[in-house]
Amino acid sequence: xxxxxxxxxxxxxxxxxxxxxxxxxxxxxxxxxxxxxxxxxxxxxxxxxxxxxxxxxxxxxxxxxxxxxxxxxxxxxxxxxxxxxxxxxxxxxxxxxxxxxxxxxxxxxxxxxxxxxxxxxxxxxxxxxxxxxxxxxxxxxxxxxxxxxxxxxxxxxxxxxxxxxxxxxxxxxxxxxxxxxxxxxxxxxxxxxxxxxxxxxxxxxxxxxxxxxxxxxxxxxxxxxxxxxxxxxxxxxxxxxxxxxxxxxxxxxxxxxxxxxxxxxxxxxxxxxxxxxxxxxxxxxxxxxxxxxxxxxxxxxxxxxxxxxxxxxxxxxxxxxxxxxxxxxxxxxxxxxxxxxxxxxxxxxxxxxxxxxxxxxxxxxxxxxxxxxxxxxxxxxxxxxxxxxxxxxxxxxxxxxxxxxxxxxxxxxxxxxxxxxxxxxxxxxxxxxxxxxxxxxxxxxxxxxxxxxxxxxxxxxxxx
RNA sequence: GGCCCCGUGGUGUAACGGUUAGCACGCGAGGUUUUCAACCUCGUAGCGCGGGUUCGACUCCCGCCGGGGCUACCA
Numbered sequence: 001x002x003x004x005x006x007x008x009x010x011x012x013x014x015x016x017x018x019x020x021x022x023x024x025x026x027x028x029x030x031x032x033x034x035x036x037x038x039x040x041x042x043x044x045x046x047x048x049x050x051x052x053x054x055x056x057x058x059x060x061x062x063x064x065x066x067x068x069x070x071x072x073x074x075x076x077x078x079x080x081x082x083x084x085x086x087x088x089x090x091x092x093x094x095x096x097x098x099x100x101x102x103x104x105x106x107x108x109x110x111x112x113x114x115x116x117x118x119x120x121x122x123x124x125x126x127x128x129x130x131x132x133x134x135x136x137x138x139x140x141x142x143x144x145x146x147x148x149x150x151x152x153x154x155x156x157x158x159x160x161x162x163x164x165x166x167x168x169x170x171x172x173x174x175x176x177x178x179x180x181x182x183x184x185x186x187x188x189x190x191x192x193x194x195x196x197x198x199x200x201x202x203x204x205x206x207x208x209x210x211x212x213x214x215x216x217x218x219x220x221x222x223x224x225x226x227x228x229x230x231x232x233x234x235x236x237x238x239x240x241x242x243x244x245x246x247x248x249x250x251x252x253x254x255x256x257x258x259x260x261x262x263x264x265x266x267x268x269x270x271x272x273x274x275x276x277x278x279x280x281x282x283x284x285x286x287x288x289x290x291x292x293x294x295x296x297x298x299x300x301x302x303x304x305x306x307x308x309x310x311x312x313x314x315x316x317x318x319x320x321x322x323x324x325x326x327x328x329x330x331x332x333x334x335x336x337x338x339x340x341x342x343x344x345x346x347x348x349x350x351x352x353x354x355x356x357x358x359x360x361x362x363x364x365x366x367x368x369x370x371x372x373x374x375x376x377x378x379x380x381x382x383x384x385x386x387x388x389x390x391x392x393x394x395x396x397x398x399x400x401x402x403x404x405x406x407x408x409x410x411x412x413x414x415x416x417x418x419x420x421x422x423x424x425x426x427x428x429x430x431x432x433x434x435x436x437x438x439x440x441x442x443x444x445x446x447x448x449x450x451x452x453x454x455x456x457x458x459x460x461x462x463x464x
Numbered sequence: 465g466g467c468c469c470c471g472u473g474g475u476g477u478a479a480c481g482g483u484u485a486g487c488a489c490g491c492g493a494g495g496u497u498u499u500c501a502a503c504c505u506c507g508u509a510g511c512g513c514g515g516g517u518u519c520g521a522c523u524c525c526c527g528c529c530g531g532g533g534c535u536a537c538c539a
Contacts, residue, residue, distance in 0.1 A: 016539070107537080115465095122467095157468070163535080176538070177539090195533095196469065200533060224470095224532070261476065262476065262477095264477085271477095272488095289471095290470055291469095291532070292477090293475060302488095304501090420499095426500080
């Protein structure tokens with residue numbers, strides 16, 4: 001686990017630049033980061049800003065933003081591939097001059113035809129002088145290209161089955177498998193940790209590095225992530241990107257913990273870990289080989305654990321940021337009584353909203369709770385609340401408790417009507433705490449209103 | 465078609481050539497309780513299939529089945 005300071009670990013992460021940071025990509029980034037941090041190295045980003053084929057808008061900012069939210073830090077690699085063009089051209093020329101790459105005018109159809117004739121073998125082209133032809137790398141006919149994968153072990157790819165693949169288009173622009181190999185070498189990348197879908201690309205990149213005479217990095221290919229239906233994870237599976245996770249009210253620390261556990265586990269069954277502990281314990285060699293399904297339920301649970309363990313100031317802070325409010329005293333008081341109940345930041349407001357604005361009454365809850373007996377009990381409650389010395393939970397509990405004894409009713413008979421009266425719903429923080437934070441004046445107001453409505457309903461046509 | 469990867473309960477995982485196959489989420493039951501949560505207790509459910517190797521396979525080998533990836537002048 002020790003790192004050689006003269007040869008620092010540099011792991012690189014290359015997210016797809018076409019949109020939001022996908023959850024699978026986030027896990028890859030996290031593993032890269034944990035591994036780098038655990039070795040005293042750094043995470044290096046390589047983002048392609050060119051996407052000519054699909055012509056989708058490239059959104060680098062969005063990805064950097066998501067990584068920042070996850071609280072991962074990085075070293076910026078080449079963001080603009082245009083800036084790398086000279087270097088790519090140079091490497092390409094070197095290979096052509098050395099005769100390990102050659103121009104070939106064959107088109108995709110030509111290659112298909114060639115395979116028709118030669119069977120399922122790797123395509124081998126015919127060198128041409130045509131300067132407008134694509135450049136292909138020569139792949140040996142014999143032997144295997146060996147990928148020494150940190151997770152999969154040694155994987156062999158027979159060279160004979162591999163095409164002389166195109167590394168530069170006819171117009172001179174270079175292709176991905178060539179560009180990454182050159183960039184990784186130039187950036188001094190020591191480890192490439194990425195999705196399984198790149199395993200088959202690895203021999204190509206290895207071949208390029210070999211031809212260039214560069215020392216290849218170590219590779220680790222992670223199992224892919226799928227949605228609950230077993231299909232590739234996508235939008236229709238709910239939250240599929242880091243941005244959506246943030247909007248749903250998850251905490252970065254919880255997301256890191258959860259993502260780390262998606263493909264990796266500890267031998268002693270530890271589940272909840274701080275990020276320092278993750279860094280300490282994580283090793284890429286321990287990552288599993290089977291693809292995993294992203295299931296939000298466990299994330300919710302884990303997030304709830306993290307939220308409950310925060311200290312009140314920090315909690316108030318993140319809640320305020322999520323709600324776009326000021327973390328003032330009132331919000332702090334609201335957070336205090338709601339903290340143990342919410343699993344995500346999104347769930348906080350429904351619990352405390354009644355403290356900030358007039359609640360809308362949940363009619364279903366009203367009908368369920370405002371039954372016979374509610375009216376006189378609410379009357380008693382009003383009286384008790386008016387007469388109470390200080391509006392504090394313990395005092396309120398004692399005072400309202402006396403009504404229970406006098407009337408000989410179960411607690412729910414009294415507390416649920418009060419709850420619905422002041423919060424509008426049957427689900428809220430503790431009733432005494434809720435009353436205390438809401439304050440005497442507004443509590444009385446809302447209960448009076450409920451009493452009024454109850455009285456009216458009784459005499460109305462809907463009563464029996 | 466060719467090449468490659470993968471297969472432990474519903475989900476994420478742990479372990480091991482020999483254990484009653486562990487833990488967590490979920491789910492179910494009970495407890496606690498002013499609602500909902502939280503918390504506590506108990507429970508539920510798994511080694512894809514078939515051959516080998518072995519005294520003994522979830523574990524090693526082969527085949528099959530199933531899932532996935534690559535097979536672009538995409539990244």
